[in-house]
Amino acid sequence: MDTSQLLKGVLDLAVLAVLRKDDGYGYDVLRRLRQGGLDGVGDASVYGTLRRLYNAGLLTSYVVPSEEGPHRKYYSLNEPGRERLVESGKTWKSFAQALDDLLGEGA
Amino acid sequence: MNTQTNTEVQHYLDAMREALSDLPAAEVAEIVDDAGAHVVEVAEEMGDEFTLAALTDRLGTPRAYADELRAAAGYPTPSAPASGRSSLVARFTLWSLVAGVVMAFGFAVSRGEVEELTLLVGLCATVAAVLVFRQKGLLAEVAALPETIAITDALARVQPPDVQKALATLRIFQPVWWIARALLIGAGGLVLMYRLPPVVLLAIALALLSLPAGVKAKTDRRWLWVSLPATAFALGMLLFIFGTLATRFDHYPVSSTAVSTYNGPPASDNIYVFDKDGKPLTDVYLYDEDGRPLDSSWYGCTGRDRDDNRYPRPRVVHDEQGCHEEGGVPFTVVMPTVPTTTAPSGTSPSGTSTAVPTTTAPPATPSSVVPSAPTVVTTTG
Numbered sequence: 388m389d390t391s392q393l394l395k396g397v398l399d400l401a402v403l404a405v406l407r408k409d410d411g412y413g414y415d416v417l418r419r420l421r422q423g424g425l426d427g428v429g430d431a432s433v434y435g436t437l438r439r440l441y442n443a444g445l446l447t448s449y450v451v452p453s454e455e456g457p458h459r460k461y462y463s464l465n466e467p468g469r470e471r472l473v474e475s476g477k478t479w480k481s482f483a484q485a486l487d488d489l490l491g492e493g494a
Numbered sequence: 495m496n497t498q499t500n501t502e503v504q505h506y507l508d509a510m511r512e513a514l515s516d517l518p519a520a521e522v523a524e525i526v527d528d529a530g531a532h533v534v535e536v537a538e539e540m541g542d543e544f545t546l547a548a549l550t551d552r553l554g555t556p557r558a559y560a561d562e563l564r565a566a567a568g569y570p571t572p573s574a575p576a577s578g579r580s581s582l583v584a585r586f587t588l589w590s591l592v593a594g595v596v597m598a599f600g601f602a603v604s605r606g607e608v609e610e611l612t613l614l615v616g617l618c619a620t621v622a623a624v625l626v627f628r629q630k631g632l633l634a635e636v637a638a639l640p641e642t643i644a645i646t647d648a649l650a651r652v653q654p655p656d657v658q659k660a661l662a663t664l665r666i667f668q669p670v671w672w673i674a675r676a677l678l679i680g681a682g683g684l685v686l687m688y689r690l691p692p693v694v695l696l697a698i699a700l701a702l703l704s705l706p707a708g709v710k711a712k713t714d715r716r717w718l719w720v721s722l723p724a725t726a727f728a729l730g731m732l733l734f735i736f737g738t739l740a741t742r743f744d745h746y747p748v749s750s751t752a753v754s755t756y757n758g759p760p761a762s763d764n765i766y767v768f769d770k771d772g773k774p775l776t777d778v779y780l781y782d783e784d785g786r787p788l789d790s791s792w793y794g795c796t797g798r799d800r801d802d803n804r805y806p807r808p809r810v811v812h813d814e815q816g817c818h819e820e821g822g823v824p825f826t827v828v829m830p831t832v833p834t835t836t837a838p839s840g841t842s843p844s845g846t847s848t849a850v851p852t853t854t855a856p857p858a859t860p861s862s863v864v865p866s867a868p869t870v871v872t873t874t875g
Contacts, residue, residue: 435566
C-alpha cells in the first residue's frame with residue numbers, strides 16, 4: 388500500500404505531534420518525522436504543512452539567527468495547536484482502532 | 495559553500511519562486527525564506543558531492559518541490575486563477591510571442607514585406623514582453639495554459655535525446671552566437687530601414703536586449719520573450735544573406751544575367767506601349783527572349799500586390815478622396831517618322847514622366863525593336 392497517500396491525511400497530526408515537546412525549524416521537523424518512522428514524508432510536504440498550520444493559527448513562529456548557514460524559522464505549538472492535537476489524536480485513535488477491528492486477525 | 499554551489503542553489507530557489515509567483519508576494523517570501531533555508535542546508539550537507547542534478551535528485555525539480563509544497567499548504571493550484579481576464583492576458587502574452595517569432599523570421603527572410611502586419615505584431619510582442627516582465631505571476635499563468643503545455647510537449651517530442659545531446663555539445667559556442675545574433679539583428683535593422691523606419695529602433699532595442707537575454711533566459715524564462723524573437727530574426731537574416739549569396743553565385747557566370755536578375759521593370763515603374771501610329775496599347779503581356787514572363791510587383795490601393803507581366807499597370811493616385819487606381823495612359827506620343835529626329839511631344843500630368851521616346855531607336859543598333867516593327871516601349875518613373 389502506498390504510504391504517501393496515507394500520510395497526506397495524517398501529516399498535520401504528525402507535525403503537531405513532533406512539535407508537542409520541542410519547538411523546531413522545518414528541517415528539524417522533517418528529521419523527527421523520519422526518525423519516528425515516517426520515511427516516505429516529502430521535504431516540500433512538511434514545509435507546506437507547516438505553512439498551512441501556521442496560517443490556520445495553530446503554530447507560532449520565531450526566527451533564530453544561525454552562525455553558519457541561513458537563519459532558521461522555528462515553529463512552536465500554541466494553545467489552539469495543542470487543542471487541535473488532542474482532538475485529532477482522539478479521532479486518529481478511534482479510526483485506527485476501527486480499522487484494526489476490521490482487519491481482525493487477518494492481517 | 496562555494497560560489498558555484500551558491501549560484502546553482504540560487505537558480506533552484508529562483509525557479510521555485512517563479513513556480514509560486516501567482517501567490518501573494520508576502521507568502522512567497524515566507525515560503526522561500528523557510529524552504530530556501532532547507533534547500534541551502536541540504537546543499538551544504540552534500541558538501542563536495544553537490545551538483546544541481548544531485549540536489550534535484552534529492553528534492554525534485556524546483557517546480558515539483560513547489561507543487562508538493564503548494565498541495566500540502568493548501569494553496570490554490572496555479573491553473574485555478576488563470577481564468578477570465580487573466581487567462582486572456584496570458585493567452586495574449588503567449589500568442590504574441592509565437593506571432594512575434596514567426597513574424598521576426600518572416601520579416602527578415604522576405605526583406606520586410608507585409609509592413610502593417612509586421613508593425614502590429616511587433617507592437618503586440620513588445621507589449622507582451624513588457625507585460626511578462628511587469629506582471630507578477632503572469633509567467634506562471636502562461637505556463638499553465640493548455641496550449642503552452644501542448645507546445646512544450648510537442649517540442650519535447652520532436653527533439654529526440656541524441657538531438658538534445660548534439661545541442662548540448664554546441665553549448666560552448668553559445669556566447670559567440672549571442673554576439674553574432676546581436677550583430678545580425680543590428681545589421682538587419684539597417685538593411686530593412688528603407689522599408690519600415692520604425693524597424694530600426696525595434697531592431698536596435700532587440701539587439702541590445704538579446705545580449706543579456708542569452709544568459710538570463712536559461713534561468714528566468716521571462717527572457718524568452720526577448721531571446722526567441724531575436725533568434726528568429728537573426729536566423730531569418732542569416733537565411734536571407736545565404737539566399738542572396740546563392741542567387742549571386744548562381745547567376746553570375748550566366749551571360750544572360752540581365753534577364754535573370756532583372757526580372758522585369760523595378761516595382762515602382764510602369765511600362766507604356768504604343769503601336770506605330772502612336773496608339774496606346776493596353777493589356778499587353780511582356781516576355782523575354784526565353785519566353786519567360788517579365789513579371790514585376792505592383793501594389794494597388796487594397797494593399798495587395800499583383801505579380802504578373804501585364805502592362806501598363808493602373809496608376810495608384812492618392813488625393814482628397816483617398817486612394818484610387820486609374821487605368822489608361824497619362825500621356826500621348828507622336829511617333830517619329832524618321833527614327834533619328836525624334837519628336838517628343840508627350841505631356842505628363844504627374845510631371846515625373848519625362849521619358850518619352852527620345853533615344854529609343856538609335857540607328858546604330860539595328861537589333862533594337864523599333865526599326866523592324868515601330869512599337870515604342872517607354873518606361874516612366
